[in-house]
Amino acid sequence: MITKEILQIRSDIENNLRKMLARAVMVTELDVFALPCGCSGITVNVRGLELDDIEVFEKQMLSFFEEVASRLEIPPSFIFARLIPGSSVVAAINWRVLCDRCYPEFATASGKMPRPDIYIMHFERRGQKGKKR
Amino acid sequence: MTMKKRLYVPHPGHFDGLKELVSEAGKDIYSIFMAGSPDYVGTGRSNLSSPQIEDIREQTEYAHKNGVKVEIVLNSSCLGGRQLTPEGFNLIHWYLGQLDSCGIDTIVVADPYLVEIIARDFEMLPVVSVLSFVDSPEKARFYEDLGAHSIVVDPDVHRHFDVLHAIRDAVDCEIKLLVNEGCLYQCPFRYAHFNFFSHAFGPQPRPNVLDDYYYDRCIMLRIKDPKLITISPWIRPEDLKEYADITNVFKIGGRTHYVNWILNCVSAYTDESYEGNLMDLLDCPKALKDLYYISNRDFDGALDHWKNCPTICANCGFCRELTDRAVKVYAGGGTENEETVLWSEMAGITEVSA
Secondary structure (H helix, E strand, O other): OOHHHHHHHHHHHHHHHHHHHOOOOEEEEEEEEEOOOOOEEEEEEEEOOEHHHHHHHHHHHHHHHHHHHHHOOOOOOEEEEEEOOOOOEEEEEEEEEOOOOOHHHHHOOOOOOOEOOEEEEEEOOOOOOOOOO | OOOOOEEEEEOOOOHHHHHHHHHHHHHHOOEEEEEOOOOOOOOOOOOOOOOOHHHHHHHHHHHHHOOOEEEEEEOOOOOOOHHHOHHHHHHHHHHHHHHHHOOOOEEEEOOHHHHHHHHHHOOOEEEEOHHHOEOOHHHHHHHHHHOOOEEEEOHHHOOOHHHHHHHHHHOOOEEEEEOOOOOOOOOOOHHHHHHHHHHHOOOOOOOOOOOOHHHHHHHHHHHHOOHHHHOOOOOOHHHHHHHOOOOOEEEOOOOOOOHHHHHHHHHHHHHOOOOOEHHHOOOOOHHHOOOEEEEHHHHOOHHHHHOOOOOOHHHOOHHHHHHHHHEEEEEOOOOOOOEEEEHHHHOOOOOOOO
């Protein structure tokens, strides 16, 4: 790919959010990550996005975010927004493929915000592909 | 014809950076400024480096050999009270003595207590930081009476020429203007943010913080409405001459930037002219230089309005109109289809219904 493709995807995410919200939004960075625990995925650091925006346009955003995952060949099993704790400021959108160690942490939690810095947009429980919470 | 002026220029702190600044722009630089070690007193910015005493001594000798003065910035807005304890006082006083022995010329502090100590006990001259928020003749006189050699005026009054003239008339000490800070006008985060910086980039223990709420919220506000960039009290290179009857001492902010960024600013403010994106020159919202293109030329003559502006925006609309006309947003950045679109054409038009 990969540099040209991720540059295009960064731009597409930014453009999509702008069209949705009718104002400037900035995707400051798109990162591919792999953690020592076994989790992997991508992170999009974003500026100009608030939790309210996600709550209002969650359905439309999620649909597009799943398309992004598909373009990067990442299973869209867990998509969440990372917030600055205690505020409505969205710092990043994460597409994370959970490892066996980290999966239970989220699978046993309840609600959209299991932590003050995480807003879950989509979580697939293993064996229940496609089920959203 | 440009005015005769003294430029204080940011230095990231490493010797190679100083050598590059001096070799590329030494003749235009009156003084460099850089942070000291955060182990003793923090600063109002994040640090790219933390030069130790011997490094500062070597760099000072090198700068002086090349006709450039050296200023150290210890402008923590919160010392946590440590400075008032015997142990804290002794440690800070020892560190100030070490800096003084390096032969530095000036030292920037925000705490009045440190202004008084430095003026009384050391050869290096105390400079009152922009983080002392000197925005009135009364406050300026207070700091001068404490022993201030120079005062960096609160940028919030940069476009209030009556206040600037009153400050000039109230004191005999040097008045310095920080031309490109680019922070929000009347910023509601200012005290909390700089107090946070003071601890995050000051002596141990330092808070382990993942995200800077104040910065991210500030950036968000300016993404939602770039008029906040227009009304931010920066001074364009072309407008320096308008301040000639107040001071000829100007400070360029940006010690957390790369040297080539600093050199570009030095060139612009030396020449008092810049053709390009105004965002290239602003220190604080550097994250937005890849979002906005604002032609510096579109602001020609704006200061004539601001000089007489009562800053009651609801009754005016000048900055709104200027923003709508001048601010362009990069779209498709990093791809073959990169372009700019007017911010005013983007705002308010959604293609999606909730």
